[in-house]
Amino acid sequence: MSEGLVRAAHDVLIVGGGAAGLRAAIAIAETNPRLDVAVVSKVYPMRSHTVSAEGGAAGVIADDDTLDEHIYDTISGSDWLGDQDAIEAFVHEAPRELLQLEHWGCPWSRQPDGHIAVRAFGGMKKKRTWFAADKTGFHMLHSLFQTTLKYDAVTRYDEVFVTRLLVDDGRVHGVVAIGLFTGKIQAVTAKAVILCTGGCGKVFPFTTNANINTGDGMSLAYRAGAPLKDMEFVQYHPTGLPFTGILMTEAARAEGGWLLNKDGYRYLQDYDLGKPSPTPELRSMELGPRDRLSQAFVHEVEKGRTSDSPWGPIVHLDLRHLGAELIDAKLPFVRELCLKYERIDPVHELIPVRPVVHYMMGGVHTDIDGATPLEGLYAAGETACVSINGANRLGSNSLPECLVFGARAGRAAAEFASTAGPAPAVVEAQAADEVRRLERDLLAAEPGAERTSTIRQEMQATMEDAAGIYRTGPALTKGLDRLRELQDRVGRVGIADTSRSFNTELLAALELANMLDIGECILQSGLQREESRGAHQRTDFPGRDDERFLSHQLAYRNADGTVRVESLPVTITRWPPGERIYGR
Amino acid sequence: MADSIRLEVTRYRPEGDSGPEVQEYDVPLRKEWTVLDGLNHVKDEVDTTLAFRWSCRMGICGSCGMNVDGEPKLTCATFLSDYAPGPVRVEPLANFPIVRDLVVDLYDFMEKLPRVKPWIIRDDDLTVIDGEYLQTPEELDAYKQFSMCINCMLCYAACPVYGLDPEFIGPAAIALAERYDLDSRDRGARERLDVLIEHEGVWGCTFVGECTRVCPKHVDPAGAIQRYKLKAAKENVMAFLLPRGAR
Numbered sequence: 001m002s003e004g005l006v007r008a009a010h011d012v013l014i015v016g017g018g019a020a021g022l023r024a025a026i027a028i029a030e031t032n033p034r035l036d037v038a039v040v041s042k043v044y045p046m047r048s049h050t051v052s053a054e055g056g057a058a059g060v061i062a063d064d065d066t067l068d069e070h071i072y073d074t075i076s077g078s079d080w081l082g083d084q085d086a087i088e089a090f091v092h093e094a095p096r097e098l099l100q101l102e103h104w105g106c107p108w109s110r111q112p113d114g115h116i117a118v119r120a121f122g123g124m125k126k127k128r129t130w131f132a133a134d135k136t137g138f139h140m141l142h143s144l145f146q147t148t149l150k151y152d153a154v155t156r157y158d159e160v161f162v163t164r165l166l167v168d169d170g171r172v173h174g175v176v177a178i179g180l181f182t183g184k185i186q187a188v189t190a191k192a193v194i195l196c197t198g199g200c201g202k203v204f205p206f207t208t209n210a211n212i213n214t215g216d217g218m219s220l221a222y223r224a225g226a227p228l229k230d231m232e233f234v235q236y237h238p239t240g241l242p243f244t245g246i247l248m249t250e251a252a253r254a255e256g257g258w259l260l261n262k263d264g265y266r267y268l269q270d271y272d273l274g275k276p277s278p279t280p281e282l283r284s285m286e287l288g289p290r291d292r293l294s295q296a297f298v299h300e301v302e303k304g305r306t307s308d309s310p311w312g313p314i315v316h317l318d319l320r321h322l323g324a325e326l327i328d329a330k331l332p333f334v335r336e337l338c339l340k341y342e343r344i345d346p347v348h349e350l351i352p353v354r355p356v357v358h359y360m361m362g363g364v365h366t367d368i369d370g371a372t373p374l375e376g377l378y379a380a381g382e383t384a385c386v387s388i389n390g391a392n393r394l395g396s397n398s399l400p401e402c403l404v405f406g407a408r409a410g411r412a413a414a415e416f417a418s419t420a421g422p423a424p425a426v427v428e429a430q431a432a433d434e435v436r437r438l439e440r441d442l443l444a445a446e447p448g449a450e451r452t453s454t455i456r457q458e459m460q461a462t463m464e465d466a467a468g469i470y471r472t473g474p475a476l477t478k479g480l481d482r483l484r485e486l487q488d489r490v491g492r493v494g495i496a497d498t499s500r501s502f503n504t505e506l507l508a509a510l511e512l513a514n515m516l517d518i519g520e521c522i523l524q525s526g527l528q529r530e531e532s533r534g535a536h537q538r539t540d541f542p543g544r545d546d547e548r549f550l551s552h553q554l555a556y557r558n559a560d561g562t563v564r565v566e567s568l569p570v571t572i573t574r575w576p577p578g579e580r581i582y583g584r
Numbered sequence: 585m586a587d588s589i590r591l592e593v594t595r596y597r598p599e600g601d602s603g604p605e606v607q608e609y610d611v612p613l614r615k616e617w618t619v620l621d622g623l624n625h626v627k628d629e630v631d632t633t634l635a636f637r638w639s640c641r642m643g644i645c646g647s648c649g650m651n652v653d654g655e656p657k658l659t660c661a662t663f664l665s666d667y668a669p670g671p672v673r674v675e676p677l678a679n680f681p682i683v684r685d686l687v688v689d690l691y692d693f694m695e696k697l698p699r700v701k702p703w704i705i706r707d708d709d710l711t712v713i714d715g716e717y718l719q720t721p722e723e724l725d726a727y728k729q730f731s732m733c734i735n736c737m738l739c740y741a742a743c744p745v746y747g748l749d750p751e752f753i754g755p756a757a758i759a760l761a762e763r764y765d766l767d768s769r770d771r772g773a774r775e776r777l778d779v780l781i782e783h784e785g786v787w788g789c790t791f792v793g794e795c796t797r798v799c800p801k802h803v804d805p806a807g808a809i810q811r812y813k814l815k816a817a818k819e820n821v822m823a824f825l826l827p828r829g830a831r
Contacts, residue, residue, distance in 0.1 A: 043637075044690070046735050047645045099712040105704040105767060107724055107731050114718030138644055139731065146760070149698040158694070181683060210639040243616050246642045337642060340661055341616075453628035497633035499597045502684035505632045 005431055006187045010155065011035040011417040012410075013174060013190035015162050015217055017045030019137070019402035020381025020409075021196030022144040023097075027410030029151040035414055038188065039148075040157040040177060042212065042507070046145045049198050049210045050402065053137025054249035054333060055121060056129035057399035059094035062118055065126040067091050074397060075575050077123040077289050078390025079534035080550065081230065084573040086368050086386045090397075090404050097403035098130050106143040107132050109330075119330070120254040121396045123289040123582075125282050129396040134249050134333040140399060157188070161507060162216065164434045165193065165224040165377070166427040172224065172376040173423035176434040180507065183500025185438055187431035191417035192376045194409050195221055196402075199360045199382040203515045203522070204467075205460035207357040208240055208247040217383040219514035221364040222521065226372045227554035229385040229568070231518070232526035232536045233361035235393055236469050238293035240356025242311040244341055248334055248353055250395040253286035255330050258318045259293070260350070261305040267315070271296040274583015284583035291392040291535045292582065294355040298469050309352055316350035323347070355469060359398060361389040361535065362525070365554055365568075370409025376416060380409040387552065390570075391534020442506060448494030452509045455486050455493065459512070462486070463519055467526055470537045476527040483519050487561070490516060521555040524563040529553060546577050589613040589664050590671035591622055593634065596682050604682060607631075613668060619659040620648055623674065623686075636686035643800060646736035650686050651675040656738035656798050677741035679750075693737060696753050699779055700761035705772025723768040730763035730808060732801040739795035739805050745788045752788035753780070755795035755805030762808035777815055786812040 012028050014021045017039050028037045039045065060070050070091045075082055102108055102116070109117045109131050121129040132139035148154050159180040166174045166187060174189035197217030201209025222228050238259070239248040253259070256279060261267040266276045266285065273292060274284035281287065297315060300306050306313035319327060319334070324347045327335050331346075338346045363385035370378040370386075381402040388401060466479025490513060497505040531545035532538050551567040558564050588610045596604040609630055611622040620638055627634050636659075638648040643661040650659050653673050664672065680688035710717065739755035746752050761780060765773040780786050789809045796806040 043639060043645075043647065044694070044735075047639050047647045049640070049645075051645045051734075052640050052642060096712050099716055102716045103704065103710065103712060103769075105764070105769065107728060107767075108716075110719055110721050110724055112721060114720045114723070116716055135644070135732075138734070142731075142733075142735075146697075146702040147704075150701070150703050181689075210645065211641070212639045244641065333644075340643065451632065453632070457628075495632075497635075499599055499633070499635075499684065501598045502635045502687045504627075504635050 005428065005435070006189060008038070009189045009422065010038040011190065012192045012194065012413045013038045013040060013188060014194045014196055015040050015175065015220070016048070016196035016198060016383070017041035017156070018048030018050040018196060018198055018381065019140055019144060019399060020383070020406035021194070022148050023403050023406030024194050024196060024380060024410035024413070025148055025154050026151065027407040028414040029153045031411050031414040032418055033153060035153065035417055036155070037153050038155045038157060038190065040160050040162055040175065040188065042159060042161040042180070042216070044158045045156070046142055048141060049213055050137045050141040052208070052210060052247065053399055054134045054247060055251035055254070056119060056131035056136045056396045057098055057140070058121065058124065058129050058394070058396040059098040059400055060091065060128050061095050061116055061130070062127055065128050069125050070128060072575060073124050074388060074394055076578070076580050077392055077394040079392055079544065079580060080577040081390030081533060081552070081570060082388050083386065083571040084575060085571050087388045088573065089368055090388045090401065093404045094400035097400055097407065101140060101143060101403065104143050104147045107139050109133060119251060120280055120282055120287060121394070122250050122253070122287050123283060123394040124396070129254070131251065134251050134331050137399060161510065162220060163438060163510060165220050166423065166430050167224045167374065168424055168426050170225070170375055172374050173427045176431050178438065180502050183503055185435045187427070189423040189427065191420040191422070192378060192413040194370065194413050195364060195377070195379040195383050196381045196406065197383045200515060200518050201357050203460065203519050204357040204463050205457070206240070206245050206464070208237060208245055209357070214511035214515050215518040216511065216514050217379060218364055219517045221372060221377065221379065222517055222557050224374060224377070225557070226374045226377060227365045227556045228521050229362055229365040229552050229554050230387060230525070231362035231521040231555055232529050232553065233391050233534060234357060234467060234522065235290055235359040235361060235535050236294040236355040237290055237358035238297060238355050239317050239353040241337070241341055242309045242314050242352050242354055245356045246337055246341055247356070247358065248317055248351060249331070252317060252319055252331055252334050254280060255326060256280050256322050257286060259286055260316045260318050261300050262307040263305060267300050267305065268293065268296055271299065272583070288582045289392055289394060294469050295537060297355050312354065314352040314354045317353045318350055319346045320348060320350070359393055361385070361387070361391065361393055368408070369412040370405055371412055376420065378409040378413045380405040391536060442495055442509060445494050447496045448492040450489050450492040452493050452505065452512050455490055456512050459483065459486055459516060459519055463522070467522055470539050471526055472538065472540050473527060476523050480520065480523045480527065483516060483523065487516055520563050525553045525555050525565055528565045550577060586613055586669055589622070589668060591626070592671050592673045593686070594675045595685050598684060608671070613664055615665050617664050619652055619657070619662045619664060619672065619674060622664055623659065635684045644734060646734035649677050649736045649738050649741065651678055651741060656741035658736060658738070658800050661800060677737055679741050679743065679747045680737070690737060692750060693735070693740065693754065693756070696757050697760070699753065700757050700776055701772055701779070702760045702764055704764065704767065704770050705775060706769070707771065717769040719768050726768070727763050727766035729803060730759050730766065733759055733763070733803050734801055736800065738798045738800060742794040742798040744792055744794065745790060749788050751784040753785055755809065758786060758812060759803050759805040759808040762811060777812070777819060780812050781816045781819060786816060
């Protein structure tokens with residue numbers, strides 16, 4: 001290949017350095033130490049959004065718990081859309097992965113005798129959520145990152161943004177990426193690529209997600225021809241701070257917090273979630289699943305029982321009865337965040353909260369080993385959809401999902417890379433094309449009439465209108481029309497920043513293009529799912545329709561850029577579809 | 585409260601001939617806005633070319649450290665209203681090379697961090713089948729504070745020693761070494777001391793304590809450095825008295 005265009009060749013290249021990506025990297029290094037692993041991330045790995053996860057990670061360890069109960073909770077939580085073979089594998093492997101993290105130094109909270117402590121969590125019938133106070137994701141990420149430092153086989157490309165997958169005849173051979181430091185655009189080839197770029201909450205205006213959660217890996221896969229699965233399922237977390245969208249962890253309710261409407265009434269009792277009791281009851285009331293709690297909020301708004309804030313209607317999270325000692329021991333970050341960003345102390349005051357976009361159940365379609373339909377391409381973590389989360393993820397299942405499927409994808413990619421040949425010469429032309437696209441269409445273009453931030457704001461407003469907690473066919477159709485207009489306009493965005501060094505304006509434009517693709521997939525998939533299931537609630541189709549829709553939806557990109565949705569059966573092993581029952 | 589506040593922001597392009605310059609921007613002064621919100625207002629509405637890092641906007645990812653009125657701060661956790669009526673100086677973190685505008689080069693820290701071996705070291709690695717290493721809440725408390733480091737680099741920006749001697753391994757790396765030393769599961773203290781006992785290890789520190797003062801997560805790197813100095817001094821005495829094999 002020509003000098004300079006291909007920077008390096010690796011055996012396995014991982015895009016993203018959060019929990020899934022780093023777990024995959026270690027799995028590869030341990031599976032076959034001769035393999036050369038690269039982790040390419042647009043931020044330093046310890047900045048990845050895993051860092052913001054608070055409440056905990058589920059894995060059966062308590063004496064009174066069983067694997068089957070965790071499996072059933074996850075399946076019923078998913079509204080029977082999760083694949084039961086994947087859920088079984090996940091639940092079996094989660095405790096082992098969490099123990100592995102313990103051996104790698106994760107400071108899990110402990111019982112007095114030194115064993116792992118577990119807490120309750122929403123939708124879980126037993127206490128099985130491991131936690132490191134309420135900074136679980138932070139501690140997991142730093143433990144993983146620091147552990148990767150001891151593996152010489154792992155090469156990091158920090159602050160390098162992948163713009164395209166190199167694909168030849170359905171086989172992935174690497175990436176083209178731009179180094180933010182210098183602006184240099186180069187190809188990095190690999191025998192296998194694993195996408196671990198997290199979610200895409202920034203498609204919406206109000207989200208717990210970080211600035212970096214722009215769905216890059218989903219978009220890379222989608223443009224390369226891999227389908228995105230179950231994209232209509234967007235999780236609204238019931239408790240975000242009103243202005244910032246900062247997450248108030250579900251652990252606050254697991255430790256005994258209450259949700260109150262403006263009359264101080266625990267309103268969840270009116271929504272078939274059980275009866276209030278002074279102490280938390282599992283799978284009941286405040287420990288119901290997130291989809292049902294967020295939907296209850298909307299009904300409270302309709303009944304006029306919420307309070308007003310400058311940022312719309314709110315309810316309150318009440319922790320006052322828990323006392324300072326418990327809050328400081330189990331929920332110190334909640335207190336820190338409230339003091340800092342709301343200037344209130346939850347020991348004495350009510351916390352204003354409202355539902356906030358938190359997590360994508362959907363993602364790149366993979367099998368149980370993280371393999372996508374494109375040969376050599378794998379995905380894991382929130383980027384991927386295996387699917388264990390179906391129509392609604394249970395809190396504390398996503399962190400172990402990153403570990404279990406990060407490790408599985410790592411092992412599968414390692415095995416594939418051990419026998420695969422080097423990239424064919426043809427990918428060099430693709431790399432050259434991509435360099436031209438970035439150089440000519442973006443960097444060298446005259447500053448255009450459109451601005452990235454304006455289109456991004458319009459996209460976010462469109463998504464909230466069309467794909468909120470409740471949806472309708474006409475609103476989804478209108479949203480799709482609007483996104484196609486924005487797709488046209490995004491072509492007229494120019495980059496005013498002419499520096500090659502740390503050109504965040506270029507980065508934002510590339511991220512916006514990724515998000516517009518994903519937004520279309522969410523809306524098109526939502527339009528075609530004419531039923532209500534889990535987090536996808538259609539007021540024009542209010543019931544679950546197993547006859548027509550007990551199936552995944554795969555969104556493919558057509559040649560003209562539009563979305564084509566196909567269906568795929570759900571895997572049922574031992575748990576036939578039933579009613580989701582909480583609090584009774 | 586006035587309805588706007590002036591930011592005096594450092595601008596720098598490596599392609600230019602000149603060094604860093606200051607550009608002024610007036611941004612809305614709202615009580616819930618952080619310095620980062622002000623910068624994002626500039627980026628979205630005023631000047632798309634301004635470059636800075638940020639991500640979580642909740643004080644945990646460690647990306648958005650800058651010097652605000654001369655003091656290293658997480659800009660997502662620093663409120664504009666605390667600087668009213670302004671102006672507010674927003675500069676890249678001190679003691680690091682500037683890459684562009686408010687973005688500094690962290691290469692030095694990323695290279696130093698692995699040197700202190702910030703991972704669990706043991707000879708007798710249990711397999712996960714054997715279960716967890718027991719650790720009581722008291723044993724957890726022994727190192728917990730040092731495990732809260734978010735690698736935001738405010739302590740390096742505040743450290744006068746690091747400013748003068750870039751070879752100094754620095755506060756966060758030493759705090760993380762201590763985090764593992766104090767972890768009841770770890771057996772690597774000896775290996776880490778071998779690194780930190782070197783000249784550029786802990787000895788550079790003159791105990792100014794700025795690192796601990798500016799830490800947004802209440803980690804005490806200065807305390808960690810003092811403990812290592814004691815350990816190292818003791819080690820030197822032992823080295824004088826006993827051959828290495830007997831230690």
